[in-house]
Amino acid sequence: MNRQPGEWEELMAGYVLGDLSDEERRTFEAWLAKNPEAHAELARLQETFSLLPYALPEDNNPAAALRNRILEASNERPAAVRRTRPGWLSWAAAAVAAALVVTLGFDSWQLRAQLTQSRQEVGRYRDLVSMLRQESTRLVSLRGMDAARSASGNILITPGTPEVVVTLSNLPVPARGEVYRLWAVVGGRKVACGEFMPGAAGSVYAKLPLNGNLLTAPLVVTREPGDAPQPVGPMVMTSNI
Amino acid sequence: MDILASANDFFGLWSQAIYPVEEIRPRRNLLPAAGGNQRNVMDPPSDAEIYADLKRGSASALGVLYDRHGRLVYRLAVRILANSQEAEDLTQEVFLILWQKKAYDPARGTLSNYLLTLTRSRAIDRVRSRGSNLRFLQKWTQELGTGTAPGPTPFERVATAEVARQVKTALEQLPEAQRQALELAYYEGLSQSEIASRLDTPLGTVKTRSRQGLLKLRNLLRDLMG
Numbered sequence: 515m516n517r518q519p520g521e522w523e524e525l526m527a528g529y530v531l532g533d534l535s536d537e538e539r540r541t542f543e544a545w546l547a548k549n550p551e552a553h554a555e556l557a558r559l560q561e562t563f564s565l566l567p568y569a570l571p572e573d574n575n576p577a578a579a580l581r582n583r584i585l586e587a588s589n590e591r592p593a594a595v596r597r598t599r600p601g602w603l604s605w606a607a608a609a610v611a612a613a614l615v616v617t618l619g620f621d622s623w624q625l626r627a628q629l630t631q632s633r634q635e636v637g638r639y640r641d642l643v644s645m646l647r648q649e650s651t652r653l654v655s656l657r658g659m660d661a662a663r664s665a666s667g668n669i670l671i672t673p674g675t676p677e678v679v680v681t682l683s684n685l686p687v688p689a690r691g692e693v694y695r696l697w698a699v700v701g702g703r704k705v706a707c708g709e710f711m712p713g714a715a716g717s718v719y720a721k722l723p724l725n726g727n728l729l730t731a732p733l734v735v736t737r738e739p740g741d742a743p744q745p746v747g748p749m750v751m752t753s754n755i
Numbered sequence: 756m757d758i759l760a761s762a763n764d765f766f767g768l769w770s771q772a773i774y775p776v777e778e779i780r781p782r783r784n785l786l787p788a789a790g791g792n793q794r795n796v797m798d799p800p801s802d803a804e805i806y807a808d809l810k811r812g813s814a815s816a817l818g819v820l821y822d823r824h825g826r827l828v829y830r831l832a833v834r835i836l837a838n839s840q841e842a843e844d845l846t847q848e849v850f851l852i853l854w855q856k857k858a859y860d861p862a863r864g865t866l867s868n869y870l871l872t873l874t875r876s877r878a879i880d881r882v883r884s885r886g887s888n889l890r891f892l893q894k895w896t897q898e899l900g901t902g903t904a905p906g907p908t909p910f911e912r913v914a915t916a917e918v919a920r921q922v923k924t925a926l927e928q929l930p931e932a933q934r935q936a937l938e939l940a941y942y943e944g945l946s947q948s949e950i951a952s953r954l955d956t957p958l959g960t961v962k963t964r965s966r967q968g969l970l971k972l973r974n975l976l977r978d979l980m981g
Contacts, residue, residue, distance in 0.1 A: 523970060524966050524967075524970070527965075527966035527969045527970050528966050530969060531940055531947070531965050531966065531969060532940075532946075533940075533946070533947040533962050533965065533966075557864065558980045558981070559969065559970075560864070560868075561864065561865065561868055562969065562972055562973040562980060563937075563969060564867075564868045564871050564872060564875075565918070565922050565976065565979075566922070566926075566938065566941045567827055567830060567831040567834065567871055567875075567941075568827065568915070568919040568922040568923075569919060569923045570827075570830040570831065570834055571830070572826075572830075572916075572919065574829075574830050574833055575826050575829065575830075576825060576826065576829040576839075576843050577843060580825070580829075580843050580846060580847065581818065581821055581822070581825065583847060584817070584825075584847050584850045584851065585814055585817065585818055585821075587847060587851055588814055588817055588850075588851060588854045588855075589814065
């Protein structure tokens with residue numbers, strides 16, 4: 515491993531050119547791992563090699579129409595989304611038609627499911643907007659901690675209405691049998707305010723009964739075994755009061 | 756910091772309107788700056804900034820990046836494929852990959868390097884799949900003047916032309932054998948042993964020539980590369 519600087523330089527050039535023997539490559543990569551400062555020089559050498567085309571004759575240009583062709587093609591749907599065309603062979607036609615029926619059936623089921631989901635979402639947004647319009651609505655933000663550090667969200671509380679709305683995101687899905695519970699901390703004691711579960715993407719939209727403590731006390735979220743009457747699990751979110 | 760950030764937002768928006776504006780100064784350093792935002796407000800938006808717009812689905816950003824790099828990609832494709840129609844097809848493919856896959860990472864190098872690397876590897880793959888011998892028989896003939904674009908955009912004329920001038924000058928200063936070994940490695944995608952047999956030169960000699968050639972080129976381009 516005792517090589518002169520010039521030798522490392524030459525190995526580096528060989529590495530960029532892809533002409534090292536397996537042994538040379540292993541030696542060089544081991545050296546590179548121990549010399550992070552050499553990464554910048556390696557990048558420059560790679561960039562240098564990739565500059566060669568700049569020296570190509572400049573009078574050689576694509577047709578002006580190519581630009582439009584590319585922009586038009588970029589407007590089309592990406593290839594991955596395109597439906598495959600049915601085959602041409604007649605013996606396959608029946609199979610293709612059957613497959614098509616299944617596909618379209620599945621598509622329309624999917625569309626219906628998406629539509630239902632969208633309607634639910636719109637309903638939720640309407641609820642939230644109407645709550646936010648009321649002057650008395652209070653917004654308590656919750657911040658995640660420890661294992662749920664990236665979780666965040668709000669609780670919307672409107673005095674005089676029967677329910678509060680909990681909207682959270684990035685809450686980890688709990689282990690089987692566990693739930694998340696919201697507590698108001700009153701005089702050092704946790705008062706249960708309801709439980710909820712995150713959806714697949716870690717988002718929560720839950721309505722919980724309004725509880726007088728929610729308006730005044732600090733709030734925390736814990737992760738609990740489903741049947742525990744008292745808080746025993748770890749605290750995962752806290753309000754920023 | 757907030758003032759800086761909002762100024763950046765502002766100029767970020769503002770600069771969209773001036774994409775096509777000519778770059779006045781040659782790019783001194785091709786590699787992205789290690790840190791710090793030293794962008795002059797008069798600079799046109801960098802490739803990375805325009806690429807960020809492209810990732811948000813801006814087709815005009817794709818147009819701007821094509822204006823900046825399309826010719827270079829095409830020239831490289833023509834050089835390797837020796838066919839203008841195939842070269843245009845490949846150019847289109849490369850820009851659509853940029854658009855659809857959004858796999859370029861500005862932290863890892865310049866956009867031009869990414870596009871050229873992609874073009875080179877795809878073009879060499881195509882040549883290989885054509886049958887290796889056919890390629891060597893083909894004379895590189897390019898129908899000039901038929902349906903070609905009216906000339907480089909202002910951006911290209913200044914920035915790319917400056918890079919091109921420096922690269923050409925540097926290549927001219929390499930010993931002929933070193934330059935030849937480098938170009939065979941780059942454009943033909945030949946392994947060193949293939950080059951050795953093509954040039955009827957011992958493998959060790961070919962390796963030394965191309966490595967020394969690359970190192971010398973890197974030194975000659977120190978102005979450009981930093």
